[in-house]
Each structure stands twice: as C-alpha cells, then as structure tokens.
Amino acid sequence: MALRFEVLGRFNRARAAQLTLPHFVCQTPLFMPVGTQGTIKGLTTNQLEEIGCQIILGNTYHLALRPSSELIDELGGLHKFMNWPRALLTDSGGFQMVSLLHLADITEKGVTFQSPVDGKPMLLTPEESIQIQNRIGADIIMALDDVVRTTITGPRVEEAMYRTLRWIDRCIAAHKRPEEQNLFGIVQGGLDPVLRDICVRGLVDRKLPGYAIGGLSGGEDKNSFWRVVAQCTAALPDDKPRYVMGVGYPLDIVVCSALGADMYDCVYPTRTARFGTALVPEGVLKLKHKAMADDTRPIDPACMCMVCKNYTRAYIHCLVTKDAMGSQLLSYHNLYYMMKLSRDLHSSIIQERFPEFVCEFLQKMFPKGDVPEWVCNAMEVAGIDISCCCAPFSSSQD
Amino acid sequence: MSSAPDTSILTSLNIQHGTDLHEMKFAVTAWSKGRARVGVLQLANCPQPMETPALLLSTRKGLPVFISPDLLPSLPSPDSHLLQMSPLHLYVFTSLPLLLFVLIVGYIVDMSMWVLRLLFLPAHAAVKMVGCTWVPGLLAYMCVYLSLDGISSKTISNIGGLHQMLGLHEYGFAAVPRDSIVCLPECDSTNKIGASFETPSGRRLIKPVEYMEMISSMKPSLWATLADEVPAWVSAKRNKASVDRTLRWLDECITLSPNQLQGYWIGGFGLGESMDERPALLNAVADILPVERPRQICGLELPEEVLQGVAAGIDLFDSTYIYHLTLGGFALTFPLESIQRHEFDSRLSDVGSDHTKINLRATIYRKDTAPIVDNCNCYTCQNHTRAYINHLLNVHEMLAQILLEIHNTHHYLGFFRSIRTAIKEDNFEQFRQTFIDSRREHLNMTAHMHRAEGIAPLVLLGDRAFNG
Numbered sequence: 001m002a003l004r005f006e007v008l009g010r011f012n013r014a015r016a017a018q019l020t021l022p023h024f025v026c027q028t029p030l031f032m033p034v035g036t037q038g039t040i041k042g043l044t045t046n047q048l049e050e051i052g053c054q055i056i057l058g059n060t061y062h063l064a065l066r067p068s069s070e071l072i073d074e075l076g077g078l079h080k081f082m083n084w085p086r087a088l089l090t091d092s093g094g095f096q097m098v099s100l101l102h103l104a105d106i107t108e109k110g111v112t113f114q115s116p117v118d119g120k121p122m123l124l125t126p127e128e129s130i131q132i133q134n135r136i137g138a139d140i141i142m143a144l145d146d147v148v149r150t151t152i153t154g155p156r157v158e159e160a161m162y163r164t165l166r167w168i169d170r171c172i173a174a175h176k177r178p179e180e181q182n183l184f185g186i187v188q189g190g191l192d193p194v195l196r197d198i199c200v201r202g203l204v205d206r207k208l209p210g211y212a213i214g215g216l217s218g219g220e221d222k223n224s225f226w227r228v229v230a231q232c233t234a235a236l237p238d239d240k241p242r243y244v245m246g247v248g249y250p251l252d253i254v255v256c257s258a259l260g261a262d263m264y265d266c267v268y269p270t271r272t273a274r275f276g277t278a279l280v281p282e283g284v285l286k287l288k289h290k291a292m293a294d295d296t297r298p299i300d301p302a303c304m305c306m307v308c309k310n311y312t313r314a315y316i317h318c319l320v321t322k323d324a325m326g327s328q329l330l331s332y333h334n335l336y337y338m339m340k341l342s343r344d345l346h347s348s349i350i351q352e353r354f355p356e357f358v359c360e361f362l363q364k365m366f367p368k369g370d371v372p373e374w375v376c377n378a379m380e381v382a383g384i385d386i387s388c389c390c391a392p393f394s395s396s397q398d
Numbered sequence: 399m400s401s402a403p404d405t406s407i408l409t410s411l412n413i414q415h416g417t418d419l420h421e422m423k424f425a426v427t428a429w430s431k432g433r434a435r436v437g438v439l440q441l442a443n444c445p446q447p448m449e450t451p452a453l454l455l456s457t458r459k460g461l462p463v464f465i466s467p468d469l470l471p472s473l474p475s476p477d478s479h480l481l482q483m484s485p486l487h488l489y490v491f492t493s494l495p496l497l498l499f500v501l502i503v504g505y506i507v508d509m510s511m512w513v514l515r516l517l518f519l520p521a522h523a524a525v526k527m528v529g530c531t532w533v534p535g536l537l538a539y540m541c542v543y544l545s546l547d548g549i550s551s552k553t554i555s556n557i558g559g560l561h562q563m564l565g566l567h568e569y570g571f572a573a574v575p576r577d578s579i580v581c582l583p584e585c586d587s588t589n590k591i592g593a594s595f596e597t598p599s600g601r602r603l604i605k606p607v608e609y610m611e612m613i614s615s616m617k618p619s620l621w622a623t624l625a626d627e628v629p630a631w632v633s634a635k636r637n638k639a640s641v642d643r644t645l646r647w648l649d650e651c652i653t654l655s656p657n658q659l660q661g662y663w664i665g666g667f668g669l670g671e672s673m674d675e676r677p678a679l680l681n682a683v684a685d686i687l688p689v690e691r692p693r694q695i696c697g698l699e700l701p702e703e704v705l706q707g708v709a710a711g712i713d714l715f716d717s718t719y720i721y722h723l724t725l726g727g728f729a730l731t732f733p734l735e736s737i738q739r740h741e742f743d744s745r746l747s748d749v750g751s752d753h754t755k756i757n758l759r760a761t762i763y764r765k766d767t768a769p770i771v772d773n774c775n776c777y778t779c780q781n782h783t784r785a786y787i788n789h790l791l792n793v794h795e796m797l798a799q800i801l802l803e804i805h806n807t808h809h810y811l812g813f814f815r816s817i818r819t820a821i822k823e824d825n826f827e828q829f830r831q832t833f834i835d836s837r838r839e840h841l842n843m844t845a846h847m848h849r850a851e852g853i854a855p856l857v858l859l860g861d862r863a864f865n866g
Binding site for chain 2: 037038039041042043044045046047050062066067071074075081082083293294296306309310311312314315317318319322323324325327328329332
C-alpha cells in the first residue's frame, strides 16, 4: 500500500477526503484529465499545475507503443519523462485494445490482438500489463480486467466478471512495486446487481489499496448507470478511494459524488474543446455558432480562468476549429472548469453545505426546473433534497 | 513623403509608408561602419523601450501560432513585445459575386418548383406557394455563414481594439496586410480596386477603405498602408503600375485616417528574388530613406537574409523562419555568444541537422535527456528534454510545436541581441561574415560528402542553395 486515504468531511454518502499518494497529496472528489500519450493535448505541465490538476491519466497501450515502457523506465519513469511533479495514474491497456483494435480477442490467457505496427498476433496478459505499468511508474496502476460493455447481456457478462477476479490474483502476483505504486481492482458485472456484488466481495477480499467501478459510460441508460454506481459505492469499503472510470460529464460527476464516489476520468472536457464546445454552468456553449460572432462577453462571466478573464466569445469564435490556439484556449478553460468543480465538491462537503451546492448546480443547469428523472431518483437515494430546483415535481406533489 | 524612386535604377521595388496611430518614438543610438545601426523604439503600450534591429513575432489572428498568451511572459522582455499581425486574418470576407450567383440560382429553382406545383395542385394550395422565397434566403444565409472567417470591425471596436481583444496590453502590434505564411500578395489579381491576397479561404481582394476600417477598429501600435506588392521579375510596366497604385492608396489611407508618417515599410522582398541581387536593391532603398526613421521589412526569413537586411540599415523584421522550423520539428542551437566554427558532425547532417539547428524527429534523440541547448533559459530547455520532444513529435502532439516555438523564438531573439551587440562593438561586418562562412562551409561539406557517396544534394528545410 502506497497511499493514505483520510475522510475529512461527509454528507450522507458523499465524502471529502485527503488522498496521499507518493508524488502528491490530493483532495477528493477529484477529476483526472486524460493525457493519453504523455501530454494533455496542447497544455504544458506548468499550465496544468496552475489550473489545479492533481492526478493525470496516461494510457498504457499508447505509451507501450510509443515511446515504449522500457524507454520510459530507462529515462527514470513517466513523471521524469514528462516532467510532471504531481500524481499519475495508468490504465491497464485492456480497454484501448478492445475498443481500438482489429480482432481483439479475449481468452483466459489475456487479450490477443493484432499489433498495429506489423499485424502480428500479440498477447497482453495481466502479468505483462502490470510489468509495463511498473516500468512507467505511475502512483496508481489498474488491474487488467475483462471489460464488457453494459449494452451486452447474457453469459458473457458473468464470464467476464469471474475472469476479472481470476486476473486480479495474477496482477497482484506480478506487481513488483507495491510500496511505490497502488494497484486498484476494477469491479465488473455489467448491469446485474448479483454479479456486481460477487465481484465487489471478491476484490475486497484481496485488500487492495483502492477500487474502481468499471464497465460503465459505454452507452447504457442513465437509470442503470446510477444504480450500479450506488450499489458499488455502498458495498465498497469506506476507508478506500472509489474511482468511477470514464465518467466526465459534470452532472454525472455531481451525482456520483453524492452517491459516495471519489475519483473520475474522461476525455470529454479536452475532446469537446477541440470541437469548439466550452463547459459552462448552464451546460455547454458552442463557440462555433454564428451567434457567438459578435458576443463580447467572456465564455463564462463567473469563471476566473485566464481565458475568461482576457477573451471574448467573439474572438474565440473566430479561432475555434481553424487555429490551434482555439483548441488550446478552450481546453484550458474546460479543464479549469472541471478542476473548479472538483474543488467545489470537496470544499462544500467539508463546509457542510453540500446539498446547497448541489441545488445551486442543478438550478444553473436546469433553470426551468426540468431536472432529469434519473438525477432526482439518484439524489433521493443519496439523501439530498433537491425539491427547490425541480419545479414540475414540487408543483405536482399534493 | 519621399518622391517615387527612379524606376530605371529600382526595377522591382516598392516603398510603402508606415504610419502609426499612437505615440511612437525612434532614435538611432549606434552606428557601424556601414549602414547597419542600432536604434531605440518606444511605443505607447510598451512599458520599456525596445532596441532595434528587432524581431517582430509572427501571429495568427493576433496571438502566436502555438505559444499561448500566458506563456508569452516567459520570453525575454522587452525583446518579445513586438508582435506582427495581418488585419486580413480577422477580416470578414463576404463574396458578393458568389452571393449573387447563389441568390439567382436559388430563385430560379424556387420559381421552377412553384410553376410545377401550380400545374399539379388545386388553386388554394397554389396561392400559398406564391411568395415562397425561403429557398434563396436559406442559400444566401448559408453563403454568408460559410464565408464568415473572422471578426467584424464593429465587434473589434466594441471590444476596444486589438490590445483589449487579445489581452496583451503591454505589447506593441504592427499591422501589415501581408503575412508571409498565410496571406501572400497575389500581384496578378491585384487591380485598381484593391490588393489581392492568397489566404487559407481562397483569393481575397481588399480595398483601401475596407483595410482602413479594420485599422481604425483595431488601433494597432504601428501599421503599414495597403500596397501593391510585386516580385522582382515583373515587367517595367507592371512595376510602374504598382508604384503608382501604392502611392495612390497611401494617399487614400492617410485621408481616411490622418496620421503622422513615422516610418517606412519596405515591400516587394521575400517573394522569390535571389539573394545575390538583393543587397544592391536594399542599399538603394535605404539610401533614399531618411536616416532617423525606422525601416521595416517582410520576407527576409533566414538568418543570412536578416543579416543582409541589417547591413542595409533595416530595423524591423518578421519571423516566418521560426514558424517553418517549428513545423518541421527543428530547434535552433547555434551559439549566441559569438559565432564559432564547429567540428563538422556528418551524422547530424544526414538528418538535416547542422550546428545551427537540430531535427528533433531524428531517432538519435530518442534517449537524449539533455535540454535542446544547455544553458538556454527558455521554458522548454528549463523543463523538458530532447527525448520528450522527440516523443511528442512522433506521436503528433501539439505540445511539441508549443515547446519548439518557445525555444526557437527565444533563440532567434538572442540572435538579434547578438547582432545589436556586434553593431555596438563596431564589429558587425566581421560577425556577419563569420556566420555566413560557417554556414557555407557546412553546406559545402555536406554536398561534397554526398557527392562522394553518390547521394543527391540534401535539401535542408528553409535553406536556399548557396552558390559555390
């Protein structure tokens, strides 16, 4: 175990904590931007620190391809290679393979795939994945899991869940640096509560430093999504961090935090920036839209980031999708927004005003009171009263 | 305003007149034995005066191509505070002929559909169809929407001008129509109505009145009037036309925005003329310009070309060299203290590197944990290694260009500082000759080596062939 997790404040299931990792002391709930190939697209490590990023994700699959984990190891690890002084997390590489590659096939041995370099058949085993991640040197590493989309049903889901449990033992055995890197297990089981429960118990038995909830954010409907998160957070140990993989919409993050999750990652904020979309309290702002051409307001008048303090929507409009600078400025703003959301979640729980924060958040995003039903249901389970921002509901109650 | 030059001496030259809207002070403070000089330029916005010869940093729509505005302060100050921009980057071009064409076609389509419906529909429905003009309207709207490429003068005025719009209050902006990367003068299409440029959204014609509209809304620190730039090889008739037209537009621009003429922007260079014929032309221009006014030029890209310009007495230069280096994955490495001859490393030359620059895409840098240049103070060298930049280039990450643009800008600004020092120490000619000789020696040796090995001469990025 190479981390310390200390809960500093609570509201029902939601918690604000201090997560001490080898390279950085973090505050949760937190969002982790994805730096696929050893960089967040278009931003320097200096800017990421200024924005308040605490942990960055690196993709094992991409880094193992280029520049290779051996080279990263030789040059002192990924922290040194990219000159990032704070915390890093690497995924197992399994998800990328399944989603990116031709003929990825999953067997008991591991994930077989066609090498993108020469087309030869290759095999990523749990042992290999952990070894690569040991070489890269991130603070948190992920077990190789048999990940199945939630849209798939039938015996495949059960097979994947049991295999994930068998593979976690192999990952633990292969892990050579438990004092410096924290191995997180990933809960699978699709949308089946019975399978999810078995998986949680199996992983908790292994007494890992932290746990992730995987297999979500792949197209399932929101009702199923939040119920799986709720079930897993209830069953996972209270004194260990809980990481919901692939969750990036601000609304989803607020709901999951209310249900007791601590960590999130997603390409959404940076990817949507490259398409000209900015994250704002009301939802999103599409800077490409013609209406922006003479709008002299900042993207978000309440935002304190460098972009909102200096630039108008009109100027950004003429940059987006045409100039690299447009992507850069929007990525900067969007990540700043996500980091501020993380900070607000943490501080509002500590300062015992979490329900007020949630209500303000929902009011800004749904000014007409049309909060989606799944959010209302989830907040009910989380024990947070949001009736003040659900206009139709409260008016229909007798 | 000086009189038009005698075209029998200057066959391919234009002189443009720059004027400024704000306060500007310029004074020559040091002379070399020849025409090269050091000056001091004080602009209203910039807290500190800037020494010339100086480099104007290239921008796209007012901001550097890759360096984000919060990283600009990491560059040397006040050297890095002069930015060059082209108003055409921001201009909202609507193509009137295209618009009319679409309207007419749309109208014909609409009318035909109306007639067809009339033939097959009952009377009351046919009446409803009359006046259905949404098709041409929609097409016209789409046309305007698609042609909108910038930000309107009105909006720029509402925001408060360039400095406010770009959040760069302590920087000086020089507005010049031509941008040697994306806004190249198209002399064949320029006519008496306006100047034509090749832009990323096609060929565009801009009239003096349109240009001045942009200038008055932008309020740059310095600006050049609209000119008809022609390259060196045009006919005498075309050349004369360009001079007459340029002078007429100069008058028009000044009438639209009365200002004191404060300096000279020299056009017509960097459009493909040979380096050999340039010095004579540059000297001829410089000799007729008043000594105490600043001279600006576009299109002298390479260090050797800059040295030609400095030797002729030019004070302000644009920086497309940095852009081309950055895109190619090159980083400048030549020593700035004094130009020394280096041991020739054949291995480096095979990948396009020489002792002036390195090609960071080359595999020899995969594990190189040194910074680009050992004692360089730029953000890139203080924070990152050659190995990391090599990786970024290989995986096509934008951060590579950001880091390279920072370093290359920093380094090239250092080159200009060396030039100024050499002039002040009165050994500019020696400095210049040493620099050129060391580059030529390398190129000769490369060519010699490759001939010996039977390889065709290597074409180095951005470098033009030397004779001999």
